Each structure stands twice: as structure tokens, then as C-alpha cells.
Amino acid sequence: MDFRKLLENRRSVRQFEDRPVAIQLVKEIINDSIKAPNASNKQAWNFIIIMNKEYMKKLSDVSRLGFIKSVERNPNSPLKEYAVNLKEKKKVNFFHDAPCLVYITGPTSVSTIREDGGLLAAYFMLSAASRGLGTCWIGFGGGIRDKAVLKELGLPPGHHLISPIVVGYPKDGNLPTMPERREPVILKIIK
Ligand SMILES: Cc1cc2nc3c(=O)[nH]c(=O)nc-3n(C[C@H](O)[C@H](O)[C@H](O)COP(=O)(O)O)c2cc1C
Secondary structure (H helix, E strand, O other): OOHHHHHHHOOEOOOEOOOOOOHHHHHHHHHHHOOOOOHHHOOOOEEEEEOOHHHHHHHHHHHHHHHHHHHHHOOOOOOHHHHHHHHHOOOOOOOOOOOEEEEEEEEOOOOOHHHHHHHHHHHHHHHHHHOOOEEEEOHHHHOOOOHHHHHHOOOOOOEEEEEEEEEEOEHHHOOOOOOOOOOOOOOOOOO
16 A cells, blocks of 8 residues: 555544454554664563453443543643543443454653654554554553553553554444644744
């Protein structure tokens, strides 16, 4: 696929077909994603793959409660409004009922792990799009603080969840149109 076409096709997809994504395909996408640049070539990232929708709903519930708690601890949080809304929305599934969720994780001891993980996530989403799959980074799905759940996920102590990405086949093959981008602001060109 032409690279510009790929950039257009990489949209945040939030409606999925009710069919699984083969684990082998997910592993191939991960193998593409690890070609991303990363500081000092540490490659400190790891992955957790979840292919169980019921379990994903449980993770969504845990994330929702974790998010509400963390906002309540900080009364000046700019996210206060979200937390108030989410308190009522017990049925919400942050993961959009996708068939697969991949957490990119990494050790907190690597100072650039968030940058490395973010770049890796971009590669991951582009690779998935090139294979006809839809993805969406779910920031709301990363708020798990519950130690028992983190252990259940297989996250080693001292590591954190960097980017939760859902993966699946876009419903009826439809890709959302790209939300409009504003004109980039170039502050200065120095020649
Ligand atoms: C850090 C980050 C967090 C995001 N969190 C969510 C989220 O919790 N739920 C969701 O549906 N989309 C989420 N998104 C997707 C954005 O809403 C989406 O990228 C944006 O609207 C632009 O649309 P596009 O990806 O199709 O270009 C997130 C994206 C990023 C990069």
C-alpha cells in the first residue's frame, strides 16, 4: 500500500466485526512495530495480548474506577468532568468491544520508555492498517492501579502500561473519515 494511502487508512476504529484476530497476525504486527526507533536501542518494551472480550470488559471497569479515584484524589484535575460522567456510565466499555487488546508495556527505570512506547505504538497501528485491521489507542484503558489485576496481567513489578491498543476488523469494512486536522503552525523558519 502506498505510504500516503496507509496514513489515510490508519484511523482510530471504534466499531469492529465480531470475529477474532489470529494470534499469529498480532505477533507479525508486533514484529513490525519493534522496528521503531528507540533511545539507545534499548528495546525495553514488552507486550501483553488479551483476546477475551469478557476479560477486556473487566479491565475496562477496573480502569474506569482507577481513573475516577485518581481524579478524586486531585480536586484541581482538569479531567474532573470526565470522572463525573464516568461515574454514571457503569456499562461503558473503553475497549469498544474489540476482539483483541494489546498493551505495550515497559520498565519505569528506562527514562525514555514513554517516548519509545509511543513510537512503537504508531508503527503498530500503521502495520495493522496495512493488513486491513483497525486499531485505536485507548488512553482510558491504561488507568489500572489495582496490584492484583496488574499481577494477573503478567506485568512485572516496576513496569507500567504505556499504551493500550485495541485491534480488530473494522465493522462492515468501514473506516471512519479522518477527523479534520488544523493547519500546522510553523513557529519559525530560520535560514
Ligand atoms: C494518547 C491517546 C489516547 C487516546 N485515548 C482514546 C480513548 O481512550 N478512547 C478512544 O476511543 N480513542 C482514544 N484515542 C484516539 C484519538 O481520539 C484519535 O487518535 C483522534 O481522535 C484522531 O483520530 P484518528 O486517530 O482517526 O486520526 C487516543 C489517542 C491517543 C494518541
